Amino acid sequence: MGAGATKGTIGAVGATVDLRSDTVTQPTAEMRRAMADAAVGDDQYGEDPTVNELEAVFAERMGMAAALYVPSGVMANQLAIRVLAPAGSLVVAGRRQHVVAYEDAAAAGSAGVQLFPVDDEDGLLDPADVRWARDAAHHHMPVPGLVAIENTHMPSGGRWWGPDSMRELCAAAGDVPVHVDGARIFNAEVASGIPAARLVEGATTVMACLSKGLCAPVGSVLAGPSDVIEEARAHRHRMGGAMRQAGIIAAAGLVALRTMVGRLAEDHERASRVAGAVVERWPGSGLGQVGSPTNMVIFRHDDPTALQAHLESHGILSATIAPGVVRLVTHRDVDDDGVDRTLVAIEGAP
Numbered sequence: 470m471g472a473g474a475t476k477g478t479i480g481a482v483g484a485t486v487d488l489r490s491d492t493v494t495q496p497t498a499e500m501r502r503a504m505a506d507a508a509v510g511d512d513q514y515g516e517d518p519t520v521n522e523l524e525a526v527f528a529e530r531m532g533m534a535a536a537l538y539v540p541s542g543v544m545a546n547q548l549a550i551r552v553l554a555p556a557g558s559l560v561v562a563g564r565r566q567h568v569v570a571y572e573d574a575a576a577a578g579s580a581g582v583q584l585f586p587v588d589d590e591d592g593l594l595d596p597a598d599v600r601w602a603r604d605a606a607h608h609h610m611p612v613p614g615l616v617a618i619e620n621t622h623m624p625s626g627g628r629w630w631g632p633d634s635m636r637e638l639c640a641a642a643g644d645v646p647v648h649v650d651g652a653r654i655f656n657a658e659v660a661s662g663i664p665a666a667r668l669v670e671g672a673t674t675v676m677a678c679l680s681k682g683l684c685a686p687v688g689s690v691l692a693g694p695s696d697v698i699e700e701a702r703a704h705r706h707r708m709g710g711a712m713r714q715a716g717i718i719a720a721a722g723l724v725a726l727r728t729m730v731g732r733l734a735e736d737h738e739r740a741s742r743v744a745g746a747v748v749e750r751w752p753g754s755g756l757g758q759v760g761s762p763t764n765m766v767i768f769r770h771d772d773p774t775a776l777q778a779h780l781e782s783h784g785i786l787s788a789t790i791a792p793g794v795v796r797l798v799t800h801r802d803v804d805d806d807g808v809d810r811t812l813v814a815i816e817g818a819p
């Protein structure tokens with residue numbers, strides 16, 4: 470408990486090690502101060518100086534012309550799909566990606582598109598699958614309107630896409646726009662040592678979450694060309710996502726972008742330690758091939774319910790992301806002591 474107090478945040482309650490997600494991170498003391506002091510205005514009139522600054526800073530970080538602050542990553546993804554993919558078109562995406570598996574089928578309802586899920590077992594899409602979807606349009610199949618990728622790709626342990634894979638994908642997409650679900654694009658930046666702007670080169674849009682490993686309490690940002698972002702702004706309003714004095718929360722987002730990116734390296738190091746223990750305990754869990762390139766440890770287990778109960782008896786919270794697939798996520802509110810305890814619990818786990 471003492472260690473939690475020195476961090477200056479509320480942290481995980483008591484001795485609980487919460488490895489369910491990096492979304493559980495608490496805002497930092499600096500964020501809370503920035504929120505209290507934020508200059509604000511009515512964002513729906515474009516008059517919130519802090520929101521405007523956050524959008525400008527993010528657009529620049531991504532090497533794009535403009536950006537839009539939104540309440541959540543799901544809304545950012547759905548806005549990109551709504552603006553870029555015409556109703557009745559295909560959205561080509563990895564079958565385990567967030568837009569396919571974890572957005573409650575939003576794309577079908579809000580954009581009227583048909584998802585075209587392709588293999589993403591190792592985290593990347595095969596450019597041949599994208600080419601196939603484009604060719605298929607000449608054989609009575611629907612026309613692709615968008616290709617969506619995930620960088621980092623969560624279900625593959627947080628694998629990142631490098632510029633070469635990205636270039637090949639964009640070449641295969643041709644004139645079909647590419648959207649990067651970069652909920653954790655800064656984990657990719659830190660793990661690869663390559664600036665995010667280079668990682669998203671060739672894409673039309675990119676979204677990033679400020680509320681995960683970067684510890685902001687709320688919010689995501691969508692960047693792209695000015696005309697696309699203006700259209701997304703109109704759709705944000707239609708979806709009920711236009712806010713008022715949102716500078717209060719955007720202020721924490723600015724602190725996230727300016728001060729919280731570098732420390733993600735610590736999360737990656739801790740995730741590798743956890744991954745090492747998982748591979749040792751369950752050599753057949755599938756983790757050996759992919760490892761944990763960033764902050765996610767994802768592996769198969771025959772009885773996740775028993776495993777989760779065992780971990781919980783050690784004060785460790787875990788998650789499942791699919792039947793028989795367990796997830797452990799490192800983040801700022803999990804320290805070395807928490808990892809040590811996790812390793813002990815894994816050693817004795819069913």
Ligand SMILES: *Cc1c(COP(=O)(O)O)cnc(C)c1O
Nearest residue numbers: 541542543544567623650652678
């Ligand atoms: C969390 C997440 C989202 C959605 O973000 P929310 O803020 O939870 O709506 C989208 N894509 C990926 C890969 C994510 O991990």
